[in-house]
Amino acid sequence: DFWAPWCGPCKQLMPVLEEIINAQGGKVALAKVNIDENPELAQAFRVQSVPTVIAMFMGQPVSGFQGVRPKSDIENLINQLLQIQKQQMPDALDIPSALAAASDAMAENNFDLAQNIYGEILAEDNLNAAAFAGMIRILIAVGEIGQAKAVSDGLPEQIAKDPNITSVRTALELALNRPPGALDEIERRLAAQSDNPDILFEYAEAAFAAGEKDKAVDTLIALIKKHKDWEEDKARKQLLKYFEAWGVMDPASASGRRKLSSLLFS
Structure with missing residues (x-):
């Protein structure tokens, strides 16, 4: 979204864009470009007026519009973008759905299935905190406390403060200190x-x-x-x-x- 602080229509459009894109659960990202601070970028995209919205896929513009549009028009644009993604990347993993499936498997104590799903997620997104936390929870559940600690100690620093990680590390701490008696x-x-x-x-x-x-x-x-x-x-x-x-x-x-x-x- 190319915009400017002095642009009234930009202030109308921005919250609508944010609402629609936030509803996509991470499938679409919104980049906000202030043309006063980034004139070269605006020139590179041949922006003539603001607001200008350009839909990008794999680094290339695929659609867009100028000015304020009805919410339904913007939703149609987002749907078109998602359709392009499906056509170009048919095997892309739906990570939110995969995490839900892994959670269901965990609830049923199907740890092998859950581990496979978490592995697929991490192959797609090697900084997915929820998947790492799931892996550690599986190791705790099957009694591999030492291995769980090793995985926890080796986690990337970028995700150390994620709530999924802080939660599972608390579970690991409790597991390490559990009493020996049945x-x-x-x-x-x-x-x-x-x-x-x-x-x-x-x-x-x-x-x-x-x-x-x-x-x-x-x-x-x-x-x-x-x-x-x-x-x-x-x-x-x-x-x-x-x-x-x-x-x-x-x-x-x-x-x-x-x-x-x-x-x-x-």
């Missing part, structure tokens, strides 16, 4: 000492490691209720780590946060 063995000890904060915490950790999310949450909630200030608020801090490891969209995180808020503010 859940049922700790449960027997807990039955004999139900108010023991150390055993309650150990049981929550074992439940987390076993994927018993609600049980892990409820155990730490019980610990906070009985021993609120135990070891400098350790139970509450650990519960927040669980939520981060699971991610904000996980139902266990949502229900757990409600339980924690209800307890703390009742």
Whole structure:
């Protein structure tokens, strides 16, 4: 989009373009070119007036328009661009759909399928944080904690602060520190000492490691209720780590946060 700060129609068109392109889920990118700051670029594209919109594919202009257009016209232009992409790149991977398929496979414990899908995504986009995080989660799930740590330690710096990566690294930290005892063995000890904060915490950790999310949450909630200030608020801090490891969209995180808020503010 070639525009200028003094151009009234540009201010009308820009939010419409942003809305339509943002709805494409990353399939189309919007480049905003201020002609006052980039006169050479405007000249190279033979821009006569602003706003001027040029649709590009593989570095070449394929369509465009000048002035303000109805939203439907712009949507048609975007659809034409996507059709060109399908014709020229029929085998291009639909990454959002692939990530959803991998997530479904993970939910069904089909780790081989999920791993294959994440591998295909990374072959297409070697900085895809969600795919890297998925790979690490698979390794954690199958007990390859050392290998999961190696993958985590070798991640590109560009994606280190991505929420997918920070979340899975929290999950990895918890996996590295999980207690050695089995859940049922700790449960027997807990039955004999139900108010023991150390055993309650150990049981929550074992439940987390076993994927018993609600049980892990409820155990730490019980610990906070009985021993609120135990070891400098350790139970509450650990519960927040669980939520981060699971991610904000996980139902266990949502229900757990409600339980924690209800307890703390009742």
